[in-house]
Amino acid sequence: MSGSPVKRQRMESALEQLKQFTTVVADTGDFHAIDEYKPQDATTNPSLILAAAQMPAYEGLLDEAIAYGKKLGGSQEEQIKNAMDKLFVLFGAEILKKVPGRVSTEVDARLSFDKDAMVARARRLIELYQEAGISKDQVLIKLSSTWEGIQAGKELEEQHGIHCNMTLLFSFAQAVACAEAGVTLISPFVGRILDWHVANTDKKAYEPLEDPGVKSVTKIYNYYKKFGYKTIVMGASFRNTGEIKALAGCDFLTISPKLLGELLKDNSKLAPMLSAKAAQASDLEKVHLDEKAFRWLHNEDQMAVEKLSDGIRKFAADAVKLERVLMVSAPGLESGRAGTSPGDSGVSAPPAAWAGGLWRSPGRGAASFPSRRPFLAPVTLFPLPP
Known part of the structure; x- marks a missing residue:
């Protein structure tokens, strides 16, 4: 006999309860990890794609991306740029076979202060998705939340009908x-805000509702709902399930497979903590920001200034590492010229030295890769903290 409705409800996992009032998004480039948790959407970033691209299970996607870059031809720099764009889209296309909603694909972080280059790169990514038979409505283009990135998002939405996900917020x-x-x-970040406060203040532990990252997202959510903004708030970058539970009721939450697994095993009662109705009672006042006001107000927040620049550097560094993976995996790309600053192509060519003495074969205890794709020191095998 089946139990009573009340008993069945008590047996629901925290993940299933969360899905009743928040859209759950998987934060991963490993699409094989998505099936178990059945999220609505999925997000990726350069760190996650870097980790997944080095897994033997995804070797075929790497090969296809490299072949695409070679097919288009051009300089080494251009081939790598095209191969990287194709790789991101290939991962996104596979993820869309697993989720009913949308996938987020990120524009190279090295373009974070160049509006026109971000717009061009975003349009190129959408073009690649459309060539694969995927509508632009199934894709969110991720852009860094610099002033230039935000203006690129505005142009993409208004002039090209391309949906944007503003990250590193x-x-x-x-x-x-x-x-x-x-x-x-x-995508306002939670965990990285907590990290900064733990590292830079005397307080080293926070209850979920006092977590500075949770409080930041709560304020943003309340502001959006009070003043009727349609932009979706998707909390991101979680360090523990307590942060997630404290933001239950937020429009979307993007969660790593590790924390999704913990929520799936958790049968504690979960209630919504955020709601559009409650937001109306907040004491927030409406603000208008032109570029000067934006730069001043953002600059007044030391944590935000440091974490935005740090996040851009980390994503840019992982983009460079991914270029290195492509170079060592494609014999025809291994003898390039020294790196340059991002130009019209939007990609910094890796130094030719990377194709020389930096490679080593797997040793005892190292990850196993195909022999033609040696282990690349010091490429990160697992994603940096989201």
């Missing part, structure tokens, strides 16, 4: 500017 100023730009979705 740490300050209230960034959130206000994104709302005024009318972007589809923002």
